[in-house]
Amino acid sequence: MDYTPPLDDLRFLLTQAIDTSELSTLFAEQGFDNDLALTLLEEAGKFCAEVIAPLNLPGDATGCRLEDGKVITVPGFAQAYATYAEGGWCGLSAEPEYGGQGLPRTLQFLVDEMLSGANLSFGLFPGLTRGAVEAIVAHASDELKNTYLPKMISGEWTGAMALTESNAGTDLGLLRSKAVPNGDGSYAITGTKIFISSGDHDFGGNVIHLVLARLPDAPEGVKGISLFLAPKFLVNADGSLGARNSFSVGSLEHKMGIHAQPTCVMNYDNATGWLVGEPGRGLNAMFTMMNAERLFVGLQGLGIAHAAYGKAVAYAKDRLQGRAPGDSRAPAPIIGHPDVRRMLLTIRAFTEAGRALAVWTAIRMDVAHHHTDAAERAKADALVSLLTPVIKAAFTDFGFESTVMAQQVFGGHGYVHEWGMEQFVRDARIAQIYEGTNGVQAHDLVGRKLGLSNGKLAHEFFDLMAAELAEARAVGGIDDITAPVEAALARLRDVTTRVQARNVDIAETGAAACDYLRMFALVSFGWMWARMAATATKGGDTKLHEAKLAVARVFTGRLLPQTAALEAAIDNGAAPLLQLAADLF
Template sequence: MPTYAAPLRDMRFVLNELAGTDRLRALPGCEEIGPDLVDPVLEEAAKFCSEVLLPLNRSGDEEGCTLENGVVRTPRGFPEAYRAFREAGWTSLGADPDYGGQGLPKSVGMLVEEMICSANLSFGMYPGLSHGATMAISKHGTPEQKALYLPKLTSGEWSGTMCLTEPHCGTDLGLIRTKAVPAGDGSHRITGNKIFISAGEHDLADNIVHLVLAKLPDAPPGTRGISLFVVPKFLPSEDGRPGPRNAVTCTGLEHKMGIKASATCAMAFDEAKGWLVGRPHKGLSAMFTMMNEARLGVGVQGLGIAEIAYQNAVAYARDRIQGRGLQGTQAPDRPADPILVHPDVRRMLLTMRAMTEGCRALSALAALEHDVSVRHPDAAVRQQADDFVQLMTPIIKAVFTDTGWDAAMLGMQVWGGHGYIRDNGMEQFARDARITQIYEGTNGIQALDLVGRKLGAHGGRYLRSFFHPVLAFIEAQQDAPAMEEFILPLAKAFGRLQQVTGEVAQRGLRDPFEAGAAATDYLRLFGLTAMAYAWARMAALALEQDDAFYKAKLATARFFMQRILPETSSLAAKVLAGGESLREFEDAAF
């Protein structure tokens, strides 16, 4: 069975040194954030994940969820684990103290999320969806809705979902058919069918709070006519307890490639009682509060899978003996050398390590800006931080989940034929990782979001939130001899990104097809450049220290700059080649 130990040393490094707790402690509500407070939290989370969640990962995958008479049962051990998770306070970690939350910043919460995703991605889906529902109600709900739902969601007594997709529409939500008819008492009657609803029905919580997209009778066409409704599984009684069953039913469970212990449901709403959240016909913007949070969370899922795949690939490479090293015998006391000595195995392991640690660093920088965007007293500072988060959200979702998939594939390759065998656990990482590139908006959709919405937004303001700090860092470090091997590759990649950004923007204005054709390669180019910036910053910190951790950090930074970052050259060439070869291919020839 796979093993997992939370990478606490690296987590402390990206939180305390790279992102910097000084800036975090300057924010209201974060004055006490520091090692004395955070280290015990991370250590307890690591213990819970390795001792409680990890042992359920394989058994949950093998057993899956079951549906009987509209009731979904999660795998053995999941209800007990969820109860322990809730009672230990993990559902309330980052929630608003006004509703029973602990109020810890995103910078801490994302590290705990990563551990959960490494140990048991399916389990993490349940509290993850609840967190998104909490965010949406917190930002758009009425005072009465907040008072009713937020304490229960925060404690984990109730869980949440978001119900968007319908059988005939996924990304194009303007096509939804679910209807909401005013009932005359302030509520609405919701009728329609939703599919692919994660945690839509289960036996972990006392109630499930569905956030449902639907259309009012007077709704304008398309996305301009979507409204958001809160539809509880059980209608709350006057004392806030679950009351009568609402007309919400799970009609089927999806039989999936991975995350089998996560209940992915088809849901039927048959004149179910619901209440409007936010303004009429403005439901999509309200739901995006939840979706943007979810996209960052899905990126962390990719990071979590990458970390556990790397750890188990390294363990196998140390133990498995095959052949002799090309530089001569390395283990003369053994009949063969560990495969760790072979160049191609080292290439795979270092690729996994460099991308995983790069993703963790970039997530720490984004989490800090997220905290600034919601906590800083100065509106201008909040706006600048939010610009960075908005820009990075599609990049984090796409690049991190691609990294999770790639790491799972490389991990299987390191294991060879044994990686293909179910008993060893590596193939589950691949199956679980694959969905992260698809849900919450496919990675192709993320690329379109970056090119179509983010590049030109507010006269390029989003771009400036990244371009300006990177340029300032390069200029500040360019005369430091020890940083030359990191700054020069970063500067070249950044120059390519600037050139390509201008070209994509110009072509996109003339012809949207050209922007779409460039989008996926452009997003990866952007993501690798952002990661190079994070790696260069980490190298600058590591150069000031002299122990094994920092030496390994420098060595990994060198590998990233020399063996991964050059990919930006080919990506730029593909973007600049344009989309004509895509456009001119005849439809009938496919």
């Protein structure tokens, strides 16, 4: 399957549209600058296009299988992962203390997007391992860190997180898995987990599970949950692999998409594990992993939308059908038809603004982790916390919608497997569900994040956007872009104040949440488009700049007006949703 990495757009963002000077300062010891970033991104793009993209379509058709309790991955995956690890990609942003390269998370974000676009099933292996690494770094003992991190960061071992049970999905307080002390510092873990991505494979090496379970005296609810590290193979004192731990794959989930990713039912039968963090503080430790994974999942939506767009554009330029406006030929390429352009430009308006917002947010994440000033770290961390549910939910919602539009460009061919478009639709769908459904993300934004800093954080973020919009407007010549965004931002401010006032009512919070998150995302995209339009106006008359201005006008003219309808829906409140009695459904 063809895949073209977005290298021109990445070059535009890193060298023109977004100030990356903070990264050069924070990562000076690693020799980081934009030249290094672009060189690494070109190499990552080459790996994605040449190694893992060709495995995407056949991997979907073949799928993983379970034979005699062993997971057999699709042909080519094990070698591709070995190549990925040998190239040092597993440790790109990981701690140098344990063998990582210590480069910015911003760079990792952009690699994640390309991995997801080229082969979502493959990208989950390193992505989940990195999440597990971050949880271990933040919460585990030095002994566990020294034992497991070097080989996870090198790519020799992989990671998985085991949260969900059949009766405990979003509400993890209901989980039943137990962990009993063995008397030697280890614990015996018993229980069954479902939906465990990368739970097992045939790559060789070890698979390190982070498992949520309850200690014998644990209270009910989330305060009774602890986190444990349980390796597939126990590790000998010299670091070599020892006996197989007592957990197994009960079955592989039969899924709508990501067929090349082994999503496992895992059975733990007195499996040996070690406590990570404090007893009863398992969710706190796990959320270190989950918050990072939610941003990663947002990038999956972005990456798959970009991949679908690339194939749809190529098809639209080649497919002859009907007569396009201004074209005397019949048949003419469908790229000339307004409706086809509407779909393609809608996808592009999302992907380019989303990528810009992802870079901006990732820089804040790097500042939060590495800045020498505690106040700057706290400020950046708060902004990342605010934007995490927006990126996870909005990017995956718009990403799925983008794959459907790209499929539509193909007409009947889009419904046929060998063109690859229906796989994009199926694969993209899971990103709206896992790592906390998008409804949960919306509730997190409205119910929790709007209350941060006594309700001031969101408005401080709006102030930041307003200041940069004023700077963009001052460039001149783009009032038709900046004015609609400023108006939409004013609308979002007003809606935010009203939503905050109603947050004492759980029904009103739930009714407003999803519409509010989409509105928040659209305004944030508009802010990014205004920034990029100002950069393009100042930067000269190149084809890339010409395209940026054109797509910015599509966004502000055709997509941003959705904010007015969303405001009306939010103001309509919960009453219409609650009016119909349950027995009338």
